[in-house]
Amino acid sequence: MNIRVLGAHNCESESSRLISLLIDDIVAIDAGAITSTLTFEAQQKIKAILLTHQHYDHVRDIPAIAMNLFLRGAKITIYSIPEVHDVVTTHLLDDKIYPNFHQRPRHNPTLRFTIIEPHKAEPIEGYSVLAVPVNHSTPTVGYQVTSPDGKVVFYTGDTGPGLASCWRHVSPQLLIAEVTAPDRYKEEMAKSGHLSPSLLRQELTSFQEVNGYLPKVVIVHMNPALEKEIATEIAVVERELGGLITMGYEGMELKL
Numbered sequence: 001m002n003i004r005v006l007g008a009h010n011c012e013s014e015s016s017r018l019i020s021l022l023i024d025d026i027v028a029i030d031a032g033a034i035t036s037t038l039t040f041e042a043q044q045k046i047k048a049i050l051l052t053h054q055h056y057d058h059v060r061d062i063p064a065i066a067m068n069l070f071l072r073g074a075k076i077t078i079y080s081i082p083e084v085h086d087v088v089t090t091h092l093l094d095d096k097i098y099p100n101f102h103q104r105p106r107h108n109p110t111l112r113f114t115i116i117e118p119h120k121a122e123p124i125e126g127y128s129v130l131a132v133p134v135n136h137s138t139p140t141v142g143y144q145v146t147s148p149d150g151k152v153v154f155y156t157g158d159t160g161p162g163l164a165s166c167w168r169h170v171s172p173q174l175l176i177a178e179v180t181a182p183d184r185y186k187e188e189m190a191k192s193g194h195l196s197p198s199l200l201r202q203e204l205t206s207f208q209e210v211n212g213y214l215p216k217v218v219i220v221h222m223n224p225a226l227e228k229e230i231a232t233e234i235a236v237v238e239r240e241l242g243g244l245i246t247m248g249y250e251g252m253e254l255k256l
C-alpha cells in the first residue's frame, strides 16, 4: 500500500494544501487538495473518494474534480455518511454554485454517491473500508483501509479527544491523526473537536491500553502558522511514548 499525502494542513497557501490522502492512486480520502496537486490523468485514475465530514477544507474539490471528469466522460464514486452527502449535494452541487454532477449526465451521472454505515466493513475498489465515528463539531468518521495483502491504515479525520471507543474497532499499522494547534490552544482545540500534542498523547496512551501496541503515527491538519511549535511539542510526545511520530507534509509518501 502506498499512501501519498496530497494536502497536510488546515489552511491553504502557495506552500500548504488542504487535507487529502491518496491510496495507491485509486482511493482518495477527503478532497481538499485533489485537483490542485494531481494531473488530469491522475485525477481520472481515482475511482473512489471517502469523505470524513462536511467541512469545506475536506470537501471543496468535489465540484472541481466532478467538472474535470464530466468533461472527460469519466465517473467516480463518493462515499460518506448521510449528513455529508446531504450538505455536499445541497450546498456545493446545488446547480447554482456549480452543476449537479450527481444528476448529470442524466442516465449515467459523473458522481455516484454511496452512503457508508459506520462499523460496517465495506468492500471498495479491492480494499476493506471501515468507517468509525470520531469526536468533531459535526458528524465525522475516521476511515480504516485494509489492502488485499493485509496492510492497514487508519485516518482519524478531524477529531477531538475521547477516542477510546473508536480504538476498539481499529488496529492499524499506520495511524494518520490530526493535530491542529499547539498546547497553548489545548482548551479551544478540545472544545472545537481537534487535538493538540498533549491531547494526542492521551489518545495514543488510550490506543495502547486498548490494543496493546503503538502504531507508527503521522500528523496532519496542522495550522501552518503554528507548525514549528506543534513539531517541537510532538517531538516531546514522541520521546515520552517511545514511539515513532512524524509530521506529515505535502508530497509525503508512506509505504506499508
Ligand SMILES: [Zn+2]
Pocket (backbone or CB within 6 Å): 053, 055, 136, 158
Ligand atoms: Zn472539520
Ligand SMILES: [Zn+2]
Pocket (backbone or CB within 6 Å): 010, 055, 057, 058, 158, 221
Ligand atoms: Zn478540517
